[in-house]
Amino acid sequence: MFKKLDAYLEEISHFLSGREEREEILSEIRSHILEKAEQESGRVTEASLDSVIAAYGPARRVAEKYLDGRPIIAPAYKRYLFRYTTLLFSIHFLMTVVAVLFKKNFIMFPFIFMPRMGVIEAVMYLPTAFLTDLGVVALVLYFITQSGKDINLPWPKFAVDLDEVKPPAKNVLLSRIATFIGMIVMLALTDFAIYLYAKFQTIFFVNLNFTNPRPLLMPEPGRRISLIVIAMFAAGTLSLFVKLFTSSRWADVVSNGLSLVLIGLLLRQPFDNLFAVSVPAALLPKIKLGLTILLLFIAAMVTIELIKCLIILGRRQLAK
Amino acid sequence: MNPEIANFETEMNRGFLQILVLALLENEMYGYSMVRTIRDLGYEVEENTLYPLLRRLEKNAWVTSKWDVSEERPRKFYAITDAGRGLRTELLGIWKKQNEILKNLMKEKSHV
Numbered sequence: 001m002f003k004k005l006d007a008y009l010e011e012i013s014h015f016l017s018g019r020e021e022r023e024e025i026l027s028e029i030r031s032h033i034l035e036k037a038e039q040e041s042g043r044v045t046e047a048s049l050d051s052v053i054a055a056y057g058p059a060r061r062v063a064e065k066y067l068d069g070r071p072i073i074a075p076a077y078k079r080y081l082f083r084y085t086t087l088l089f090s091i092h093f094l095m096t097v098v099a100v101l102f103k104k105n106f107i108m109f110p111f112i113f114m115p116r117m118g119v120i121e122a123v124m125y126l127p128t129a130f131l132t133d134l135g136v137v138a139l140v141l142y143f144i145t146q147s148g149k150d151i152n153l154p155w156p157k158f159a160v161d162l163d164e165v166k167p168p169a170k171n172v173l174l175s176r177i178a179t180f181i182g183m184i185v186m187l188a189l190t191d192f193a194i195y196l197y198a199k200f201q202t203i204f205f206v207n208l209n210f211t212n213p214r215p216l217l218m219p220e221p222g223r224r225i226s227l228i229v230i231a232m233f234a235a236g237t238l239s240l241f242v243k244l245f246t247s248s249r250w251a252d253v254v255s256n257g258l259s260l261v262l263i264g265l266l267l268r269q270p271f272d273n274l275f276a277v278s279v280p281a282a283l284l285p286k287i288k289l290g291l292t293i294l295l296l297f298i299a300a301m302v303t304i305e306l307i308k309c310l311i312i313l314g315r316r317q318l319a320k
Numbered sequence: 321m322n323p324e325i326a327n328f329e330t331e332m333n334r335g336f337l338q339i340l341v342l343a344l345l346e347n348e349m350y351g352y353s354m355v356r357t358i359r360d361l362g363y364e365v366e367e368n369t370l371y372p373l374l375r376r377l378e379k380n381a382w383v384t385s386k387w388d389v390s391e392e393r394p395r396k397f398y399a400i401t402d403a404g405r406g407l408r409t410e411l412l413g414i415w416k417k418q419n420e421i422l423k424n425l426m427k428e429k430s431h432v
Contacts, residue, residue: 028351028396035395056368066372151395
């Protein structure tokens with residue numbers, strides 16, 4: 001009958017979905033709004049309803065006043081959300097590393113199933129694992145909150161306590177100057193690497209004689225690996241450039257994510273026929289193992305940094 | 321009004337509004353008439369706060385309600401129950417005690 005009133009009540013009804021007394025609540029609000037519009041304007045029109053509806057308040061806020069005040073996760077448990085997620089994800093991360101290194105399926109039924117996967121798949125898998133862990137912990141805390149019971153959850157302490165969000169460095173100017181110098185160094189390194197690549201199609205050499213250089217790697221893998229390393233230099237430069245203008249943790253998240261992908265690409269490069277110089281055959285497996293461990297170690301450090309950034313960002317969101 | 325003060329006022333009003341409604345409902349009233357009466361008493365109540373409060377009171381059997389469909393527009397009338405009167409007495413007792421404490425405190429301060 002009154003389009004605006006019907007639309008308003010429908011919106012409230014949407015937010016009250018699932019409540020038994022929804023129809024009665026809506027009838028009462030309808031009755032109130034119609035009566036007020038008539039009393040204040042003499043008769044009910046779309047225009048008079050407009051002002052009465054506006055005074056009654058936004059539909060979502062009206063509906064919220066009828067809903068029980070219990071939060072999804074009790075405020076006291078909110079800090080457990082990221083602490084427990086970090087713990088769970090650390091286990092997940094370790095198991096991923098084990099699954100990648102030993103190239104085997106890994107099952108702890110019914111809790112964890114780690115399929116056999118390569119490095120790239122692992123890099124793609126970890127963010128999903130993080131979100132799953134976050135969801136599982138959130139679900140447990142949700143059920144605890146909804147039970148209404150006073151449960152004392154254990155509070156595990158880490159060697160590096162991530163709980164406290166560190167305040168920004170006091171001397172912002174000094175920190176900016178350091179970032180600027182770092183960026184200039186990285187820019188010079190990137191430019192030099194691009195120059196070498198443009199001239200020799202590789203950036204890896206066994207001598208420093210640039211008039212007659214001897215490449216370290218075979219032409220094809222040398223080109224691929226050089227391009228990946230140049231991309232890493234460029235990403236580092238770009239990240240420092242962005243940090244000159246913002247201290248947002250998101251810049252670190254993007255930079256760390258990109259680094260993980262590039263490290264993954266490096267790990268995927270075939271090792272056979274890699275070197276252009278003669279290397280004793282007995283030494284090759286050791287070099288391969290050493291390089292893999294080094295890259296996995298760097299990947300682990302970057303991942304820890306990435307998780308720290310995500311946790312701090314999550315905590316800041318919660319604090320807001 | 322300063323938003324901080326507005327927040328405090330909202331918190332204080334919550335308890336006061338319950339006593340006020342329980343006091344008003346000694347006579348049967350419907351929502352809109354309550355809003356008007358409360359305004360005539362010199363106090364403002366948000367309509368979207370009053371109805372959920374009435375629903376909570378009704379859920380706890382402190383007030384009772386019935387729809388009157390004899391008029392052109394149906395109205396839901398509320399009235400206090402015996403349990404509601406008991407609650408009102410308790411709440412008024414608390415309010416008086418709090419008032420007393422504040423009065424005495426302010427008196428002491430004015431003597432210092």
